[in-house]
Amino acid sequence: MTAYADRLEALAAEAADRCTTCGKCFEVCPTAREIGLDAGQAVARVGELAALTQGAGAPPDLLLKWLNACDGSARCSAACPEDINVRQWVTIAKMKALDATRPRDVGAANAANRFRHMAQAVRLLASMQLPSETLKKIVAPAERRTAEVLFYTGCNVLRTPHIVLNVMDILDALQLDFDVVGGTAHCCGVYQFQEADLPTYERIGHRTFERFGRSGASKVLTWCPTCTKNFDELEKDVEEPFFDLGHVSEFLAANLDALKARFVDQPRRRVVIHEHLGIGATVDSIRKLLGAVPNLELVELVQDSGFSYACGGQAAKFKDREQAIHRALAEGAVAAGADTIVTMYHSCHRALAGTEAVYPLRVVNFTDVIAEALGRGGHPDYYRLYKTGGSMDEAVTAARTFLENNGVRLDEASVQSLTADIFDETGLAGSRDAFAQAFTALAREG
Numbered sequence: 001m002t003a004y005a006d007r008l009e010a011l012a013a014e015a016a017d018r019c020t021t022c023g024k025c026f027e028v029c030p031t032a033r034e035i036g037l038d039a040g041q042a043v044a045r046v047g048e049l050a051a052l053t054q055g056a057g058a059p060p061d062l063l064l065k066w067l068n069a070c071d072g073s074a075r076c077s078a079a080c081p082e083d084i085n086v087r088q089w090v091t092i093a094k095m096k097a098l099d100a101t102r103p104r105d106v107g108a109a110n111a112a113n114r115f116r117h118m119a120q121a122v123r124l125l126a127s128m129q130l131p132s133e134t135l136k137k138i139v140a141p142a143e144r145r146t147a148e149v150l151f152y153t154g155c156n157v158l159r160t161p162h163i164v165l166n167v168m169d170i171l172d173a174l175q176l177d178f179d180v181v182g183g184t185a186h187c188c189g190v191y192q193f194q195e196a197d198l199p200t201y202e203r204i205g206h207r208t209f210e211r212f213g214r215s216g217a218s219k220v221l222t223w224c225p226t227c228t229k230n231f232d233e234l235e236k237d238v239e240e241p242f243f244d245l246g247h248v249s250e251f252l253a254a255n256l257d258a259l260k261a262r263f264v265d266q267p268r269r270r271v272v273i274h275e276h277l278g279i280g281a282t283v284d285s286i287r288k289l290l291g292a293v294p295n296l297e298l299v300e301l302v303q304d305s306g307f308s309y310a311c312g313g314q315a316a317k318f319k320d321r322e323q324a325i326h327r328a329l330a331e332g333a334v335a336a337g338a339d340t341i342v343t344m345y346h347s348c349h350r351a352l353a354g355t356e357a358v359y360p361l362r363v364v365n366f367t368d369v370i371a372e373a374l375g376r377g378g379h380p381d382y383y384r385l386y387k388t389g390g391s392m393d394e395a396v397t398a399a400r401t402f403l404e405n406n407g408v409r410l411d412e413a414s415v416q417s418l419t420a421d422i423f424d425e426t427g428l429a430g431s432r433d434a435f436a437q438a439f440t441a442l443a444r445e446g
Protein backbone atom coordinates (compact mmCIF):
# COMPACT_ATOMS: atom_id res chain seq x y z
CA MET A 1 0.00 0.00 0.00
CA THR A 2 1.16 3.54 -0.72
CA ALA A 3 1.45 6.19 1.98
CA TYR A 4 -1.64 7.88 0.52
CA ALA A 5 -3.69 4.65 0.68
CA ASP A 6 -2.52 4.12 4.26
CA ARG A 7 -3.73 7.57 5.27
CA LEU A 8 -7.13 6.98 3.65
CA GLU A 9 -7.46 3.72 5.59
CA ALA A 10 -6.57 5.60 8.75
CA LEU A 11 -9.36 8.15 8.14
CA ALA A 12 -11.94 5.36 7.76
CA ALA A 13 -10.57 3.49 10.78
CA GLU A 14 -10.87 6.62 12.89
CA ALA A 15 -14.53 7.00 11.85
CA ALA A 16 -15.22 3.35 12.75
CA ASP A 17 -13.55 3.83 16.14
CA ARG A 18 -15.59 6.90 16.98
CA CYS A 19 -18.90 5.49 15.71
CA THR A 20 -21.38 4.47 18.42
CA THR A 21 -23.54 2.58 15.82
CA CYS A 22 -26.56 4.70 16.76
CA GLY A 23 -27.76 4.29 13.13
CA LYS A 24 -28.90 7.90 12.61
CA CYS A 25 -26.80 8.29 9.44
CA PHE A 26 -28.48 5.34 7.74
CA GLU A 27 -31.93 6.38 8.93
CA VAL A 28 -31.70 9.71 7.10
CA CYS A 29 -29.97 8.41 3.96
CA PRO A 30 -32.21 9.35 1.01
CA THR A 31 -30.69 6.89 -1.46
CA ALA A 32 -30.97 3.97 0.97
CA ARG A 33 -34.72 4.70 1.11
CA GLU A 34 -34.86 5.18 -2.65
CA ILE A 35 -33.60 1.61 -3.19
CA GLY A 36 -35.87 0.19 -0.49
CA LEU A 37 -33.41 -0.44 2.35
CA ASP A 38 -35.17 -0.55 5.69
CA ALA A 39 -34.41 2.36 8.05
CA GLY A 40 -35.30 0.00 10.90
CA GLN A 41 -32.10 -1.97 10.16
CA ALA A 42 -29.84 1.03 10.57
CA VAL A 43 -27.81 -0.41 13.44
CA ALA A 44 -27.11 -3.61 11.47
CA ARG A 45 -26.00 -1.72 8.33
CA VAL A 46 -23.67 0.61 10.23
CA GLY A 47 -22.29 -2.36 12.16
CA GLU A 48 -21.43 -3.98 8.80
CA LEU A 49 -19.80 -0.76 7.65
CA ALA A 50 -17.63 -0.67 10.76
CA ALA A 51 -16.75 -4.37 10.37
CA LEU A 52 -15.76 -3.87 6.70
CA THR A 53 -13.55 -0.97 7.73
CA GLN A 54 -11.94 -3.08 10.43
CA GLY A 55 -11.06 -5.76 7.87
CA ALA A 56 -13.94 -8.24 8.18
CA GLY A 57 -13.60 -9.43 4.57
CA ALA A 58 -16.15 -9.09 1.73
CA PRO A 59 -19.09 -6.73 2.35
CA PRO A 60 -22.53 -8.31 2.96
CA ASP A 61 -25.11 -7.74 0.18
CA LEU A 62 -27.25 -5.10 1.90
CA LEU A 63 -24.22 -3.06 2.90
CA LEU A 64 -22.91 -3.25 -0.66
CA LYS A 65 -26.30 -2.05 -1.95
CA TRP A 66 -26.19 0.92 0.41
CA LEU A 67 -22.63 1.85 -0.53
CA ASN A 68 -23.37 1.57 -4.25
CA ALA A 69 -26.50 3.71 -3.93
CA CYS A 70 -24.68 6.57 -2.20
CA ASP A 71 -24.78 9.77 -4.27
CA GLY A 72 -22.81 11.88 -1.83
CA SER A 73 -25.69 13.92 -0.38
CA ALA A 74 -23.97 14.21 3.04
CA ARG A 75 -27.28 13.98 4.90
CA CYS A 76 -25.59 11.25 6.96
CA SER A 77 -22.76 13.56 8.06
CA ALA A 78 -25.25 16.28 8.98
CA ALA A 79 -27.19 13.77 11.15
CA CYS A 80 -24.23 12.24 13.00
CA PRO A 81 -24.20 13.22 16.70
CA GLU A 82 -20.49 12.34 16.88
CA ASP A 83 -19.66 14.79 14.11
CA ILE A 84 -18.20 12.02 11.94
CA ASN A 85 -17.83 12.77 8.25
CA VAL A 86 -19.96 9.77 7.30
CA ARG A 87 -19.99 10.62 3.59
CA GLN A 88 -16.21 10.45 3.58
CA TRP A 89 -16.30 7.16 5.46
CA VAL A 90 -18.88 5.69 3.05
CA THR A 91 -16.86 6.90 0.04
CA ILE A 92 -13.70 5.18 1.27
CA ALA A 93 -15.63 2.03 2.26
CA LYS A 94 -17.32 1.92 -1.14
CA MET A 95 -13.95 2.05 -2.87
CA LYS A 96 -12.66 -0.71 -0.60
CA ALA A 97 -15.78 -2.86 -1.13
CA LEU A 98 -15.51 -2.53 -4.91
CA ASP A 99 -11.87 -3.49 -4.74
CA ALA A 100 -12.78 -6.59 -2.74
CA THR A 101 -15.57 -7.74 -5.05
CA ARG A 102 -14.29 -6.99 -8.57
CA PRO A 103 -11.00 -7.51 -10.42
CA ARG A 104 -9.03 -4.27 -10.29
CA ASP A 105 -8.49 -4.15 -14.06
CA VAL A 106 -12.28 -4.03 -14.64
CA GLY A 107 -12.49 -0.87 -12.53
CA ALA A 108 -9.44 0.60 -14.23
CA ALA A 109 -10.98 -0.02 -17.68
CA ASN A 110 -14.32 1.52 -16.61
CA ALA A 111 -12.56 4.58 -15.23
CA ALA A 112 -10.47 5.00 -18.38
CA ASN A 113 -13.57 4.75 -20.59
CA ARG A 114 -15.53 7.22 -18.52
CA PHE A 115 -12.60 9.64 -18.50
CA ARG A 116 -12.10 9.30 -22.28
CA HIS A 117 -15.78 9.96 -22.99
CA MET A 118 -15.88 12.98 -20.68
CA ALA A 119 -12.63 14.41 -22.09
CA GLN A 120 -13.88 14.15 -25.67
CA ALA A 121 -17.18 15.90 -24.87
CA VAL A 122 -15.43 18.62 -22.85
CA ARG A 123 -12.85 19.22 -25.58
CA LEU A 124 -15.51 19.57 -28.29
CA LEU A 125 -17.93 21.71 -26.32
CA ALA A 126 -15.17 24.02 -25.07
CA SER A 127 -13.77 24.33 -28.60
CA MET A 128 -17.26 25.28 -29.86
CA GLN A 129 -17.66 28.09 -27.33
CA LEU A 130 -14.29 29.52 -26.29
CA PRO A 131 -11.47 31.31 -28.09
CA SER A 132 -8.20 29.39 -28.19
CA GLU A 133 -6.25 31.95 -26.12
CA THR A 134 -8.71 31.49 -23.22
CA LEU A 135 -8.63 27.70 -23.50
CA LYS A 136 -4.83 27.67 -23.59
CA LYS A 137 -4.73 29.88 -20.51
CA ILE A 138 -7.02 27.50 -18.59
CA VAL A 139 -5.19 24.28 -19.46
CA ALA A 140 -1.62 25.57 -18.97
CA PRO A 141 0.18 23.57 -16.23
CA ALA A 142 -0.82 24.55 -12.68
CA GLU A 143 2.71 24.44 -11.30
CA ARG A 144 3.82 27.21 -13.67
CA ARG A 145 1.36 29.73 -12.25
CA THR A 146 2.56 32.56 -10.06
CA ALA A 147 -0.65 34.26 -8.86
CA GLU A 148 -1.68 34.38 -5.19
CA VAL A 149 -5.08 32.87 -5.97
CA LEU A 150 -5.88 29.97 -8.30
CA PHE A 151 -9.40 29.68 -9.62
CA TYR A 152 -9.68 25.93 -10.30
CA THR A 153 -12.43 25.12 -12.80
CA GLY A 154 -12.22 21.31 -12.91
CA CYS A 155 -13.14 19.65 -16.22
CA ASN A 156 -16.88 19.59 -16.83
CA VAL A 157 -17.70 23.27 -16.42
CA LEU A 158 -15.91 23.74 -19.75
CA ARG A 159 -19.07 22.35 -21.37
CA THR A 160 -20.77 25.59 -20.21
CA PRO A 161 -17.76 27.91 -20.33
CA HIS A 162 -19.68 31.17 -19.94
CA ILE A 163 -19.69 30.27 -16.23
CA VAL A 164 -15.87 30.32 -16.16
CA LEU A 165 -15.82 33.66 -17.97
CA ASN A 166 -18.31 35.07 -15.44
CA VAL A 167 -16.18 34.00 -12.47
CA MET A 168 -13.11 35.52 -14.11
CA ASP A 169 -15.04 38.78 -14.58
CA ILE A 170 -16.10 38.77 -10.93
CA LEU A 171 -12.58 38.09 -9.63
CA ASP A 172 -11.30 40.80 -11.97
CA ALA A 173 -13.81 43.24 -10.52
CA LEU A 174 -12.36 42.46 -7.08
CA GLN A 175 -8.93 43.37 -8.50
CA LEU A 176 -7.52 40.07 -7.31
CA ASP A 177 -4.15 38.63 -8.30
CA PHE A 178 -5.59 35.37 -9.69
CA ASP A 179 -5.02 32.81 -12.39
CA VAL A 180 -7.47 30.29 -13.86
CA VAL A 181 -6.53 26.62 -14.14
CA GLY A 182 -8.46 23.51 -15.14
CA GLY A 183 -9.36 21.15 -17.95
CA THR A 184 -8.80 17.42 -18.11
CA ALA A 185 -5.04 17.78 -17.57
CA HIS A 186 -5.96 18.89 -14.03
CA CYS A 187 -8.71 16.34 -13.36
CA CYS A 188 -9.70 15.64 -9.74
CA GLY A 189 -9.61 11.90 -10.50
CA VAL A 190 -13.23 11.27 -9.57
CA TYR A 191 -13.74 8.40 -12.03
CA GLN A 192 -10.64 6.56 -10.85
CA PHE A 193 -11.66 6.87 -7.21
CA GLN A 194 -15.24 5.83 -7.92
CA GLU A 195 -14.02 2.78 -9.85
CA ALA A 196 -11.55 1.84 -7.08
CA ASP A 197 -8.53 2.37 -9.34
CA LEU A 198 -6.49 3.93 -6.56
CA PRO A 199 -3.05 3.77 -8.28
CA THR A 200 -4.37 5.81 -11.23
CA TYR A 201 -6.27 8.13 -8.88
CA GLU A 202 -2.98 8.94 -7.21
CA ARG A 203 -1.41 9.79 -10.59
CA ILE A 204 -4.37 12.03 -11.52
CA GLY A 205 -6.37 13.55 -8.64
CA HIS A 206 -3.74 13.37 -5.94
CA ARG A 207 -1.15 14.78 -8.35
CA THR A 208 -3.44 17.67 -9.41
CA PHE A 209 -3.75 18.64 -5.77
CA GLU A 210 0.02 18.50 -5.32
CA ARG A 211 0.47 20.68 -8.42
CA PHE A 212 -1.65 23.41 -6.81
CA GLY A 213 0.81 23.36 -3.92
CA ARG A 214 3.77 23.61 -6.28
CA SER A 215 2.33 26.79 -7.84
CA GLY A 216 2.89 28.57 -4.52
CA ALA A 217 -0.68 29.96 -4.49
CA SER A 218 -1.99 30.78 -1.03
CA LYS A 219 -5.61 30.14 -1.96
CA VAL A 220 -7.35 27.72 -4.35
CA LEU A 221 -10.93 28.56 -5.24
CA THR A 222 -12.83 25.55 -6.51
CA TRP A 223 -15.84 25.61 -8.79
CA CYS A 224 -16.97 22.03 -9.37
CA PRO A 225 -18.89 20.52 -6.43
CA THR A 226 -17.39 17.08 -7.06
CA CYS A 227 -13.83 18.44 -7.14
CA THR A 228 -14.61 20.46 -4.00
CA LYS A 229 -15.92 17.41 -2.17
CA ASN A 230 -13.08 15.15 -3.34
CA PHE A 231 -10.27 17.57 -2.61
CA ASP A 232 -11.77 18.44 0.74
CA GLU A 233 -12.37 14.86 1.89
CA LEU A 234 -9.82 12.78 -0.02
CA GLU A 235 -6.90 15.22 -0.05
CA LYS A 236 -7.18 18.02 2.50
CA ASP A 237 -8.28 15.65 5.27
CA VAL A 238 -5.55 13.20 4.30
CA GLU A 239 -2.82 15.82 4.51
CA GLU A 240 -3.33 19.51 5.28
CA PRO A 241 -2.05 21.57 2.32
CA PHE A 242 -0.13 24.85 2.55
CA PHE A 243 -2.90 26.66 0.68
CA ASP A 244 -6.42 27.54 1.66
CA LEU A 245 -9.14 25.61 -0.21
CA GLY A 246 -12.79 26.56 -0.66
CA HIS A 247 -15.65 26.98 -3.10
CA VAL A 248 -15.68 30.23 -5.04
CA SER A 249 -19.23 31.06 -3.88
CA GLU A 250 -18.07 31.08 -0.25
CA PHE A 251 -15.16 33.36 -1.13
CA LEU A 252 -17.47 35.76 -2.97
CA ALA A 253 -19.94 35.81 -0.08
CA ALA A 254 -17.06 36.65 2.27
CA ASN A 255 -16.26 39.57 -0.05
CA LEU A 256 -19.85 40.71 -0.42
CA ASP A 257 -19.23 44.27 0.80
CA ALA A 258 -16.60 44.82 -1.88
CA LEU A 259 -18.91 43.37 -4.53
CA LYS A 260 -21.95 45.32 -3.33
CA ALA A 261 -20.03 48.58 -3.59
CA ARG A 262 -19.62 47.85 -7.31
CA PHE A 263 -23.17 46.64 -8.07
CA VAL A 264 -25.09 48.64 -10.67
CA ASP A 265 -28.83 48.95 -11.23
CA GLN A 266 -30.49 45.72 -12.41
CA PRO A 267 -33.83 44.77 -13.99
CA ARG A 268 -36.62 43.58 -11.67
CA ARG A 269 -36.60 39.79 -11.22
CA ARG A 270 -38.26 37.18 -9.07
CA VAL A 271 -35.90 34.25 -8.79
CA VAL A 272 -35.86 30.75 -7.34
CA ILE A 273 -32.53 29.11 -6.53
CA HIS A 274 -32.31 25.46 -7.57
CA GLU A 275 -30.84 24.26 -4.28
CA HIS A 276 -28.50 21.45 -3.36
CA LEU A 277 -27.19 20.88 0.15
CA GLY A 278 -24.01 18.90 0.74
CA ILE A 279 -21.15 21.15 -0.35
CA GLY A 280 -20.08 23.41 2.50
CA ALA A 281 -21.91 26.71 2.73
CA THR A 282 -22.56 27.07 -0.99
CA VAL A 283 -26.37 27.45 -0.82
CA ASP A 284 -26.18 30.01 1.96
CA SER A 285 -23.40 31.88 0.17
CA ILE A 286 -25.31 32.03 -3.11
CA ARG A 287 -28.47 33.13 -1.30
CA LYS A 288 -26.49 35.88 0.42
CA LEU A 289 -24.95 37.03 -2.88
CA LEU A 290 -28.25 37.07 -4.79
CA GLY A 291 -30.02 38.76 -1.91
CA ALA A 292 -27.72 41.75 -2.32
CA VAL A 293 -28.36 42.22 -6.06
CA PRO A 294 -30.47 45.34 -6.76
CA ASN A 295 -34.09 44.65 -7.71
CA LEU A 296 -33.74 40.89 -7.31
CA GLU A 297 -36.39 39.23 -5.17
CA LEU A 298 -35.62 35.76 -3.86
CA VAL A 299 -38.66 33.49 -3.92
CA GLU A 300 -38.42 30.69 -1.36
CA LEU A 301 -39.66 27.28 -2.50
CA VAL A 302 -39.75 24.02 -0.57
CA GLN A 303 -37.39 21.74 -2.50
CA ASP A 304 -35.96 18.23 -2.37
CA SER A 305 -32.53 19.81 -1.91
CA GLY A 306 -31.02 17.03 0.18
CA PHE A 307 -31.23 14.21 -2.35
CA SER A 308 -27.82 14.81 -3.92
CA TYR A 309 -25.14 17.47 -3.74
CA ALA A 310 -25.60 18.31 -7.46
CA CYS A 311 -27.54 17.12 -10.50
CA GLY A 312 -26.00 14.42 -12.70
CA GLY A 313 -22.96 12.43 -11.61
CA GLN A 314 -23.85 9.90 -8.92
CA ALA A 315 -27.40 11.29 -8.70
CA ALA A 316 -27.97 10.25 -12.32
CA LYS A 317 -28.43 6.70 -11.04
CA PHE A 318 -31.88 7.89 -9.95
CA LYS A 319 -33.25 9.32 -13.18
CA ASP A 320 -36.93 9.31 -12.12
CA ARG A 321 -36.22 11.07 -8.84
CA GLU A 322 -34.06 13.68 -10.61
CA GLN A 323 -36.77 14.22 -13.22
CA ALA A 324 -39.39 14.67 -10.50
CA ILE A 325 -37.15 17.20 -8.71
CA HIS A 326 -36.69 19.24 -11.91
CA ARG A 327 -40.41 19.21 -12.76
CA ALA A 328 -41.45 20.13 -9.20
CA LEU A 329 -38.94 22.98 -9.20
CA ALA A 330 -40.16 24.46 -12.49
CA GLU A 331 -43.84 24.04 -11.63
CA GLY A 332 -43.30 25.42 -8.14
CA ALA A 333 -41.42 28.41 -9.55
CA VAL A 334 -44.21 29.19 -12.02
CA ALA A 335 -46.88 28.81 -9.34
CA ALA A 336 -44.95 31.16 -7.03
CA GLY A 337 -44.79 33.83 -9.76
CA ALA A 338 -41.02 33.56 -10.30
CA ASP A 339 -39.58 34.43 -13.70
CA THR A 340 -36.08 32.97 -13.31
CA ILE A 341 -34.41 29.81 -12.01
CA VAL A 342 -30.87 30.33 -10.78
CA THR A 343 -28.55 27.32 -10.87
CA MET A 344 -25.70 26.75 -8.43
CA TYR A 345 -23.46 24.36 -10.38
CA HIS A 346 -22.69 23.55 -13.99
CA SER A 347 -24.28 20.07 -14.01
CA CYS A 348 -27.54 21.56 -12.70
CA HIS A 349 -27.23 24.30 -15.28
CA ARG A 350 -26.94 21.72 -18.05
CA ALA A 351 -29.94 19.84 -16.67
CA LEU A 352 -32.17 22.91 -16.48
CA ALA A 353 -30.81 25.02 -19.34
CA GLY A 354 -33.64 23.97 -21.66
CA THR A 355 -36.42 24.77 -19.17
CA GLU A 356 -37.66 27.74 -21.14
CA ALA A 357 -38.69 25.39 -23.97
CA VAL A 358 -41.28 23.96 -21.56
CA TYR A 359 -42.01 26.62 -18.91
CA PRO A 360 -42.14 30.44 -18.94
CA LEU A 361 -38.89 30.65 -16.98
CA ARG A 362 -35.43 31.95 -17.75
CA VAL A 363 -32.53 29.83 -16.47
CA VAL A 364 -29.25 31.49 -15.50
CA ASN A 365 -26.34 30.53 -13.31
CA PHE A 366 -25.69 32.59 -10.17
CA THR A 367 -22.43 33.76 -11.74
CA ASP A 368 -24.43 35.27 -14.65
CA VAL A 369 -26.38 37.34 -12.13
CA ILE A 370 -23.38 38.51 -10.09
CA ALA A 371 -21.18 39.30 -13.12
CA GLU A 372 -24.00 41.32 -14.68
CA ALA A 373 -24.70 43.14 -11.42
CA LEU A 374 -21.04 44.24 -11.58
CA GLY A 375 -21.65 45.63 -15.08
CA ARG A 376 -19.70 42.75 -16.62
CA GLY A 377 -20.70 39.24 -17.75
CA GLY A 378 -23.20 38.96 -20.57
CA HIS A 379 -21.25 36.04 -22.08
CA PRO A 380 -23.54 34.07 -24.39
CA ASP A 381 -24.82 30.80 -22.94
CA TYR A 382 -24.65 28.70 -26.09
CA TYR A 383 -25.44 25.52 -24.16
CA ARG A 384 -28.82 27.04 -23.27
CA LEU A 385 -29.44 27.60 -26.97
CA TYR A 386 -28.50 23.97 -27.75
CA LYS A 387 -30.78 22.67 -25.05
CA THR A 388 -33.76 24.93 -25.68
CA GLY A 389 -34.05 23.95 -29.33
CA GLY A 390 -35.43 26.39 -31.91
CA SER A 391 -33.10 28.36 -34.14
CA MET A 392 -29.44 27.35 -33.80
CA ASP A 393 -28.14 30.12 -36.11
CA GLU A 394 -26.38 32.09 -33.37
CA ALA A 395 -24.88 28.98 -31.77
CA VAL A 396 -23.70 27.55 -35.10
CA THR A 397 -22.17 30.82 -36.26
CA ALA A 398 -20.23 31.10 -32.99
CA ALA A 399 -19.19 27.42 -33.09
CA ARG A 400 -17.90 27.74 -36.67
CA THR A 401 -15.62 30.60 -35.65
CA PHE A 402 -14.43 29.05 -32.38
CA LEU A 403 -13.78 25.62 -33.91
CA GLU A 404 -11.67 27.19 -36.64
CA ASN A 405 -9.85 29.32 -34.07
CA ASN A 406 -9.14 26.20 -31.97
CA GLY A 407 -8.11 24.10 -34.98
CA VAL A 408 -10.79 21.50 -34.17
CA ARG A 409 -12.88 19.72 -36.80
CA LEU A 410 -16.40 18.55 -36.03
CA ASP A 411 -17.41 15.34 -37.81
CA GLU A 412 -20.84 13.71 -38.00
CA ALA A 413 -19.96 10.96 -35.52
CA SER A 414 -18.92 13.61 -32.98
CA VAL A 415 -22.22 15.46 -33.47
CA GLN A 416 -24.13 12.22 -32.80
CA SER A 417 -22.11 11.56 -29.68
CA LEU A 418 -22.55 15.16 -28.48
CA THR A 419 -26.29 15.05 -29.13
CA ALA A 420 -26.59 11.98 -26.92
CA ASP A 421 -24.34 13.58 -24.33
CA ILE A 422 -26.40 16.77 -24.17
CA PHE A 423 -29.91 15.36 -24.45
CA ASP A 424 -29.66 12.01 -22.65
CA GLU A 425 -28.88 13.71 -19.36
CA THR A 426 -31.90 14.03 -17.08
CA GLY A 427 -33.37 17.50 -17.30
CA LEU A 428 -35.72 19.80 -19.16
CA ALA A 429 -35.14 20.43 -22.83
CA GLY A 430 -36.58 21.36 -26.18
CA SER A 431 -36.06 19.49 -29.45
CA ARG A 432 -32.84 17.49 -29.78
CA ASP A 433 -33.35 17.47 -33.56
CA ALA A 434 -32.73 21.22 -33.77
CA PHE A 435 -29.22 20.75 -32.34
CA ALA A 436 -28.48 17.50 -34.21
CA GLN A 437 -29.56 18.84 -37.61
CA ALA A 438 -27.88 22.23 -37.33
CA PHE A 439 -24.56 20.81 -36.13
CA THR A 440 -24.62 17.91 -38.60
CA ALA A 441 -24.93 20.55 -41.33
CA LEU A 442 -21.94 22.36 -39.78
CA ALA A 443 -19.93 19.10 -39.74
CA ARG A 444 -20.75 18.53 -43.43
CA GLU A 445 -19.26 21.90 -44.33
CA GLY A 446 -15.95 20.07 -43.82
Ligand code: SF4
Binding pocket: 025, 028, 029, 030, 031, 032, 069, 070, 071, 072, 073, 074, 075, 076, 077, 086, 087, 090
Ligand atom coordinates in the same frame (compact mmCIF):
# COMPACT_ATOMS: atom_id res chain seq x y z
S1 SF4 B 1 -23.74 10.69 1.49
FE1 SF4 B 1 -26.00 10.73 1.27
S2 SF4 B 1 -26.44 9.00 -0.05
FE2 SF4 B 1 -24.34 8.69 0.73
S3 SF4 B 1 -24.59 7.47 2.59
FE3 SF4 B 1 -24.60 9.59 3.22
S4 SF4 B 1 -26.80 10.12 3.28
FE4 SF4 B 1 -26.60 8.26 2.09
Ligand code: SF4
Binding pocket: 018, 019, 020, 021, 022, 023, 024, 025, 026, 046, 079, 080, 081, 082, 083, 084, 086
Ligand atom coordinates in the same frame (compact mmCIF):
# COMPACT_ATOMS: atom_id res chain seq x y z
S1 SF4 C 1 -24.69 8.67 12.97
FE1 SF4 C 1 -22.49 8.74 13.44
S2 SF4 C 1 -22.30 7.63 15.38
FE2 SF4 C 1 -24.32 7.16 14.59
S3 SF4 C 1 -24.03 5.27 13.42
FE3 SF4 C 1 -23.76 6.92 11.96
S4 SF4 C 1 -21.58 7.33 11.97
FE4 SF4 C 1 -21.99 6.13 13.78
